[in-house]
Amino acid sequence: MLAMTTTKRPVMTIAKLDRPGNGAWKHDDPETGYTLPSRYFYDPELYEAEKQTIFYRTWHLVGHVSEIAEPGQYVVCDVFQQSVLAIRGHDRVVRAFHNVCQHRGHRLVQTRRGRLGAVLTCPYHAWAYGLGGELRNAPNCEGVKGFSKSEITLKPVRLEEFAGFWYVNLDPDAEPMAKAFVGAEAEIRRYCPDLDNLRLVHEKDYHVAANWKVVVDNAIEGYHFPLSSQYHRELADIIDYDRWDPRAHGNWWVFKGPPKPGLTQAYGKPIGNAVYQTDWFFNLNLWPYNTVYVFPYADFFGTFLMMPAGPEQALVRCGYYRPDRPEPDLTKAAMDWFGNKLAVEDIELNVGVQQGLRSFGYDQGRYMIDPARNNTSEHLVHHFHSMVYDAIHG
Template structure:
């Protein structure tokens, strides 16, 4: 069924294949409730979703829970060492089985005590031995896909989804280049932010440094902006710079680590960003979780060599939490207000031939993924070409 808000509307300029020629997505894509609802099934129920870290699943029985919109799932370390993922719901009357994260010997429903093993098999259900024809095998937990990359654990509700590694070819190698000790990282802390902005505004903001000189003076002092480049590839994009301008920046003070660089970041479709700061080994994730058309919950998880950060890593974490995040949140909340203005609908991507640190081509890459996932028709030229193409050929 066609959703009218997805089509080119009067007053819309085209969203095209070329970022240098394209206008941005129309403003309604950031606040229309119909689009927000469509995103659930078209994007999130079929994409790889960050669920946690292997250090939180260190031994059999360790589990983490996460919600993909309204779909509650959990990942558990099975007795054979494998990671298993399931919908977090008892097959008796629908009560949620687990909450938060932790460790258990058996997965027991708090409602009627139906119990499951780590393979999702129903092992105990009181009084069901008196039910004729009752078969425990008919009430196993429903599985979800699970994959791990650099210690990060992902789930996918689509059992037929293309493997994460195939969709993000090259990402793991890039992360290991900037953090060779990534396999030794452990969970340290989670910082949470409630932002009055659509999730896509936050992603757009991450994907360009056109705003960095005006909005992030400490970040610009930390990062060598002349070497900062954004590169797009499949379902991810990288945003990295060369050697830091100084180890005594106004952001924080550090000593050079295993790799000499100023900053490395990645966007992973649909709603995850990965950060590595210079200095001692570290990696963090910042996940943008939609909480309505105009609101997003952000979780930033930090992974470092030990659960307790060193003084240098603590300074980096404080800078992120107390300086950079508030700067970005203020920008994005203002953009969300502006997108509803009757005086705005679309802008242009600022893209240069060199794809410099100021270029917004990675924003176009993300918005193109959104447009394609939703099946939106925003380019009359491509639609005309498709209509004119002979039968049996592609446009």
């Protein structure tokens, strides 16, 4: 159990003292409750606790199966300083290893993706590993007393395929994804029939000056859609926003909405005969931050990863995947609209929140929970905060 700490200068008003923020956070009643106290969004001690209790125990999306399709192909996934390499061997088996040489600890590969030949060679003293992790050669090892190559292997990491993507987990005893996320794969496949036939077309990283939870909070409520800036209002305009349905299923949560009836344009282009996977808006999150989505009338599948990069820094990584067919103009416009317009508006909102969370004039706010858990309701934010708090405090 982590000791509760308060680093913010206390504001001694009656209202502040009345709120459940100075001791344990009360979160059993979302309809009357207050948000997770601000210190959870910048306190370095709580951030360290999140590493141990959340990120070193949960699943992290590495890449689509097509990115590790051939022998030697690899993708690297970093979880803080823990770098993990997922690679297909010449026996065609995909494995994951800690990305570290067993000699003096040099990182083995430095690039996010690549393709190796017969062996994986450390850049420092050229120890060479087979793609199954076994040490094949260590220069001059013949004269080293008691040195046995067969006793040295790369250290394995849990790896699973789930809904068309590879995921890793630093906890060897982690619950399998099929058990942790019951029902999620079927839900994803419902809205993305091309899931197994995708190819990565683009990946973009955003460095956001906000705690990772600020980014997640913003990504799981539709309350702000019709109320904030231009591209958010455009999003609310292309979905049947009144039928937008945000829903939690334990470790995963989903929000989706059908298209607005009678729409002829989207993302500034005519819909016409455009090819698309679905006309629905669909967004599904796997605890703690892995997100997959499809946008109405767009023929691409997106990944949206909101990774912590410091107590008040997040790395938002957007992957764009497409089926193997010509790219419609509408799809191109949708990817540009999402990555360069909507995402930019969201980043500004995230940074603005992070700045405010540091204020002596704020600690917690009310969740705007609609009794019907409808489009504007923030019940998923409460659900997510509760998961974070329970993970940290046991």
